Structure formats: structure tokens, C-alpha cells
Amino acid sequence: xxxxxxxPRHLVRRRGQEARLRCSPMKGxxxxxxxxxxxxxxxxxxxxxxxxxxxxxxxxxxERFSAEFPKEGPSILRIQQVVRGDSAAYFCASSPVGDGxxxxxxxxxxxx
Amino acid sequence: xENVEQHPSTLxxxxxxxxxxxxxxxxxxxxxxxxxxxxxxxxxxxxxxxxSNVGEKxxxxxxxxxxxxxxxxxxxxxxxxxxxxxxxxxAASTVGNQFYFGTGTSLTVIP
Numbered sequence: 001x002x003x004x005x006x007x008p009r010h011l012v013r014r015r016g017q018e019a020r021l022r023c024s025p026m027k028g029x030x031x032x033x034x035x036x037x038x039x040x041x042x043x044x045x046x047x048x049x050x051x052x053x054x055x056x057x058x059x060x061x062x063e064r065f066s067a068e069f070p071k072e073g074p075s076i077l078r079i080q081q082v083v084r085g086d087s088a089a090y091f092c093a094s095s096p097v098g099d100g101x102x103x104x105x106x107x108x109x110x111x112x
Numbered sequence: 113x114e115n116v117e118q119h120p121s122t123l124x125x126x127x128x129x130x131x132x133x134x135x136x137x138x139x140x141x142x143x144x145x146x147x148x149x150x151x152x153x154x155x156x157x158x159x160x161x162x163x164s165n166v167g168e169k170x171x172x173x174x175x176x177x178x179x180x181x182x183x184x185x186x187x188x189x190x191x192x193x194x195x196x197x198x199x200x201x202x203a204a205s206t207v208g209n210q211f212y213f214g215t216g217t218s219l220t221v222i223p
Contacts, residue, residue: 004155033210042201042215043156056210091155100146101211103155 006104025094118214
């Protein structure tokens, strides 16, 4: 079991470009969560997805951010027209029903 | 929504001593309380968790206690070792929903 796989590990984007972050959950896990971590801060919830459904997106900024978890393939967190304030570590976690999360190693996004 | 507070924000202990990190939560509906360890440049790793029908859980040198009435839970690490140095996060949730994380405790174990 390879664990939760996130790629890329590091991503550099210029202001105004798009960032696409990918997350493949652990085998058998049907729930995916995305969190953002700013330097020296805790983990802030962004969105909770199951296959083809967004369950809770209360932590997602209203504009420029979107997430999906298609029937086939990884979950994608997409940030359009990135700004410097989007620079952070983005972590994906997966879980089976009713159990703890397993986190991936994260994608560190730097906007220059 | 839920609000989780975590103390202290930094903690230094001598190798072999014990370390205690405390968290409080606000939502009495929360029933699942995991603890994560995050090393520099890595993702958080689940180290222990407790559900609200249990008051204490132990796994080797790590233990967690839960006081539902007072809405607080604590992580206890005994016989600390340098490799325990990391940032520790507590969290609270209702099963199947998002986790609300504390702001983290940076633990340094001094050899």
C-alpha cells in the first residue's frame, strides 16, 4: 500500500498562472480531504470529497479555487490566477468511512 | 463550528523526561480526537487517537486522555527521545466530517 500520493512535491508558479495539485488516496479509501498549511500555522480545512461528489467545501475560497474527485483518477485541487498569498503547503488526506485520516506528504506551492 | 485550542505552542524537555500537550474543544458533538506528529518537510502522521466513549488510551510511550465533561484532551509522551522532536497537532471531529486542528506544539527534546 503506497499511502496517499501527492504530486508534485514542489510547484512554482508565476502570479496569474494556474496551479494543479494531485492526490491519489490510499487503496480502499473513498473520502478525500484537502487542507492548507501556512508557515508556522496549523492545518486549515478546505474541502471534503467523495467520488464524483463535493461533500463539504466550506473552507474553500469562493473564487479561483476548485476541487474534484472523478470516478477514475486522482483528486485535483485547482487554483486559478494564483497570487502570492496562495503560497503554502497543501495537504491531501484520505480515509475509509468513520476512521482517521492518512495524510500525503503535501505539495509546497510557491508563487513568484 | 468547532474551535480547538492547543497549549503550549512550544515545549522543550530533557531527554528522558515526560512531555504533556493539552487541547480544549468547544463542540460537545465532537467524538473523535486524533493526534498527529509532523516532522519538517513532511505530512502529518497519525500517532494516536481516542473516541469519546473512552477516557484513556495508551500505545507504548504515548498516551491520550479525554475528559468529555470539561471538553479537554491531552497527549502524554514518556521517556522522551530526540526523535520525538517535531510539531504535534491535536484535532477534534465528528466521525466522517472535517477535522478541526489545534495550532500545533513544537516539541524539542534536548539530548
